Amino acid sequence: MKFKWIVLTFMITIATVLAGCEPLLVLDPKGPQAETTANVIWISIITMAVIVIVVIAMLVNMLVKYRASKQPVDYEPPHIEGNPIVEGIIVGIPILIVAFLSVVSVMSTYAVEGTPEGYEEQEPLVIYASSSNWKWHFSYPEQDIETVNYLFIPTNQAIEFRLYSHGTISSFWIPQLAGQKYAMADMVNTLNVVAEEPGEYVGRNANFNGEGFAENTFNVTAMPHDEFDTWIEEIHETADPLTEEKFTELLEPGHLGLMTFTGTHQDFKPAPEGENGGHDHGAPKENDTESDSDGNSHDEHSESEETDHSNH
Template sequence: MSGGKWLRRLQFGVLATLASVLLAGCGSDYVVLNPKGPVAGTQYDLIMISIILCAVIVVPVIALTAFIVYRYRDTPDNKATYKPNWDHSTTLEIIWWGIPIVIIAILGYFTVRDTYALKESPNKEVKPITVQVTSLDWKWMFTYPEQNIATVNYLQIPAGVPVQFHLSAEAPMNSFWVPELGGQIYAMSGMTTELYLQADEPGEFQGRGANFTGEGFAHMNFNVKATTQEEFDQWVKEVKGTTPAMTKEDYEQLKKPGLTEVATYSSFPEGLFEEIVAKYGHGHPVDASEIRTYGDKKDETSAPQMPNMNMTPGMNH
């Protein structure tokens, strides 16, 4: 193949790849790259650092690959030096081992630093509110233990206030994700995981289930509405004054497989979330009475806790 034809094919391949990447997101926002809170902002910075560090390796490798293929192509007029017995270069060995080691060390430092930082509240000056999240077939239930209200497929939070989520499941394992506010974390039966999120300003965001759980998985979406503290307090009052209380019978119906519209409840059975966690804690000597109120310090008899797997967007352990 002549050099001109080879270059034209390379150009076509590059343009096709760029078109695929750029057009893949047409008509929608890149929500993962559009952080609306401090947790998502930290994860965004980590993503950018990772991309830059990876590009330091990937871009030169791709460029060198293209150069070598072109420089040493098999053509009659190619005057490139031919060294069939060459097999070692100390300089090159240092370069292609040293640079990746340094990059991995830098990336490891930032990853460890941010992973530990994200285990804590993003705003130490403001007391967080607690929301208990239960993954069901195929809907999300949110209980607010401090306000004693519950919602289904809808989450309202005050802007500028950290939200401490405690997650479990009465269904197959799922992954809770609000892309604009932070990364994913698993909700698993028989245990709790923990996640901090915060919205910087009032707004509406889309939450979703990010782990396949069966037939209705694609519909496990929920709206997240961040409002001022005053509007949040007013919403709580309206819910408590205008909606029915959730009974044990209501919950038994709710947990059955199927899709459900948005619902709100003025109260929920005391200890409901703790009972859900304890129910599936096979092999663990716990019951609902032993699980402390979340947000308080737990002792050794507390429900089994999983580490805070606060994942970066797009990652799923």
């Protein structure tokens, strides 16, 4: 009986929350990758809800029908061994459900790992996203610019993020555009993303990486292609070039506001891919990919925090 109340309370809570607020970020996709995952999540929620309801219904039935107070005092429950047919059913149905979800999982995993459907012909825009404690550096090698803690991307354009880190493992996540993926110091991961609606999105590091983790966020602005091109031109006119010295300074642990440079750090500190990869043990390394940050200078982030990263 009480489960009805618990479940009811739960449902009412969900309903109030869902009705009162904007849609949940993950279920409010703005690109094909996030849309695929949102659909998969809905399919799984519905399938799983059926199972939960069946289990609760069976349980309530047992509790109501077979409680001691409903039975005669001298009632002696029978001795019942397993029954092959019943056990076949309770094995068979879960297998069918799991098989169905396995197909969903495999298909959708291949879908979100690949280039989004309809964008296969397009030459993807490559952006290197690298993390350092506790910032994000975005290098646009084709456009020859670099930004810190914010990202401008053209809409309806396949984007290939190449993720890596200058230290700890972090996780690059823009919930409304795609699921997350790790950025690590010794290899480059690729994340394919398309934004189909112009707008502002929240992005963050989702993987705990120390003291400044909570504020390790970035802003994403998606805009039509011509606006994006204008933005690039403006930067080439106004921003300062990124020097190796300046970049080393940026890598120091702490927080920075939004920053813009011409040139990218790929020229003097390339990503750990190909011959620069952490596991390319054969060739002698030219560049040391390890960051030179000093683990002891933890406490300077408060003064350098300039921007509110909130996006709602």
